[in-house]
Amino acid sequence: MNQATVEFRHVSKQYGPQGAVVDLSLTVPAGDICVLVGPSGCGKTTSLKMVNRLVEPSSGQVLIDGQDIMRVEVTELRRRIGYVIQQIGLFPHQTIADNVATVPRLLGWPRARIQSRVEELLELVGLDPGRVRDHYPSQLSGGERQRVGVARAMAAEPPVMLMDEPFGAVDPIVRERLQNEFLRLHRALGTTVLFVTHDIDEAIKMGTRVAVMQQGGHLAQYAPPTELLLHPANDFVGRFVGTDRGLKRLTLLTVAEAKIQAGVVARVGEGARAAWRRALEAESPWVLLLDRDDRPQGWMRVEQLAREGPLTADSMDASSPLVHYETTLRDALSMLLASAVQTAVVVDERGRYAGILTLDELGIAFRSDAEPRAVEVA
Ligand SMILES: Nc1ncnc2c1ncn2[C@@H]1O[C@H](COP(=O)(O)OP(=O)(O)OP(=O)(O)O)[C@@H](O)[C@H]1O
Ligand SMILES: [Mg+2]
Missing domain, CATH: 3.10.580.10 (CBS-domain)
Incomplete structure (x- = not known):
């Protein structure tokens, strides 16, 4: 399986005197879905972007499979990392097929291989290739565009996926379906995923482990969902997890x-x-x-x-x-x-x-x- 460990070691990012992320240390084991959750501005996107060097840490290290990412050539690094950004981010003047083919094209795959990979990926995310292949992003619904975003990120079978509020822009019903599809996909592919959301219910559902971040870029707790619900580390986590913790916990347990x-x-x-x-x-x-x-x-x-x-x-x-x-x-x-x-x-x-x-x-x-x-x- 294509997966890698991701480790933050005392990572901080400052913008001027302001800490966006402060002394973040956490390890995401290979194949896990690590969800970063917290209020707006707490540093989730910044943390994610430090993994593919869209943002460089002010101090500390990010390691993938034990290797400091600052020692990897940046294009090489990004090829190994799928990235689904907040607000979708498809190329508007390219067809859906061309969007999905971005990374395989970069990797110089032959046309036939790119084409069959694109079809396979579109099917994987539940889109009919025959219908959407030649469309432009503006011709698809929000939920369909999200799926294309996921397909594009999966194209190179990256060992690490970064997903920044990937299902943020769609209605609750489509969102629930996309979540379930993604969980199924993840079970099949086993990629290591860093997933950002500000929705605690989504975090509990999607996360193998959940990192709750606090205003000011601090990590408040990093634990499996059950642990978070049973033993919130402090009042902030308790409040964030919510008063209906008991009800939420019932979602984690089956008959x-x-x-x-x-x-x-x-x-x-x-x-x-x-x-x-x-x-x-x-x-x-x-x-x-x-x-x-x-x-x-x-x-x-x-x-x-x-x-x-x-x-x-x-x-x-x-x-x-x-x-x-x-x-x-x-x-x-x-x-x-x-x-x-x-x-x-x-x-x-x-x-x-x-x-x-x-x-x-x-x-x-x-x-x-x-x-x-x-x-x-x-
Ligand atoms: N390029 C930048 N220059 C200055 N400050 C920045 C920059 N990017 C982010 N920040 C600040 O860093 C902090 C963390 O931002 P970040 O985008 O990581 O938050 P977030 O948790 O992803 O929030 P949201 O849920 O709203 O997406 C914020 O206070 C933000 O204003
Ligand atoms: Mg963000």
């Missing part, structure tokens, strides 16, 4: 990490009275009905079960959301709050019953002051 309970179940065809007895024993007001293949059908109230005769699929009183192991606890919570039973039914990849997840269990994961007991696997 697989929550405590799944056995629940009281009955099967279609089984006698109602037997199910009734089990429910009373378990002091459960509800029994979940499964079909013969263990697929959940819905809930029955215990009062409805005090009768003779077999259970049928139309014995149900309520349904409840089905969640999978990969469902985030935040999504599970939303679904659960909308259902009468306030219990989510967990099913495996084939739709078979795996257990139940209760609101109480979610509440434990939800409380930001407690250690996340929900992380225990049941």
Whole structure:
């Protein structure tokens, strides 16, 4: 895989007497997505630009795979670094294909190879090459232009990608799609990424590690998202991460990490009275009905079960959301709050019953002051 370690060693940048970045030390391991986040003017763009020498540090060193970047010839350095800038930055008088081909052309690739690489990259970022290839940037939407920017940066398979608010200029729905596409792309390519945003939710979603920067160019905390949410290093980080930390943390946890309970179940065809007895024993007001293949059908109230005769699929009183192991606890919570039973039914990849997840269990994961007991696997 094409990836490299990036290290800032006591890096500072001053503009006159003003520190834009002050004594920044952090290491981005190869293949990680490091997100720099913080308020406007805190030094995110400056930090990023010091990696490809668009800005030169006043003191300290930036190293890529242990090599001081000041010892690398600048064009050589930039060839190895993809760069997606704030406000898109496509060349307006070049077609989309020519924009994407910028670096391969610089590298002197033969025409045919450039062409096939361009097609491949456009497809990779979800654009139809046949449609957009010969367009100019002004003929594309904001979201499409962002994708072209990403494709252009990926063109030379750089071991390091610098992305400065790459999804800043698009609406929330397109943004979410671009984020997911980029995460998928990153899983496939494994490039080391430095990603700038001022949106803490985006940082938590995208980052392997998140560097929270503070006004005046100081690094307030550098930690994985969970750590940031659980243990903000100071008041600034705490405030920046926000008051709904508990809710945010639910985005990081999936049903697989929550405590799944056995629940009281009955099967279609089984006698109602037997199910009734089990429910009373378990002091459960509800029994979940499964079909013969263990697929959940819905809930029955215990009062409805005090009768003779077999259970049928139309014995149900309520349904409840089905969640999978990969469902985030935040999504599970939303679904659960909308259902009468306030219990989510967990099913495996084939739709078979795996257990139940209760609101109480979610509440434990939800409380930001407690250690996340929900992380225990049941
Ligand atoms: N060329 C420059 N000359 C003088 N000061 C500069 C220059 N570039 C940046 N600065 C200052 O350095 C500080 C950090 O700027 P930087 O662009 O890194 O912030 P940022 O965190 O990227 O902000 P934003 O979220 O608004 O993009 C700011 O106070 C800015 O005014
Ligand atoms: Mg900036």
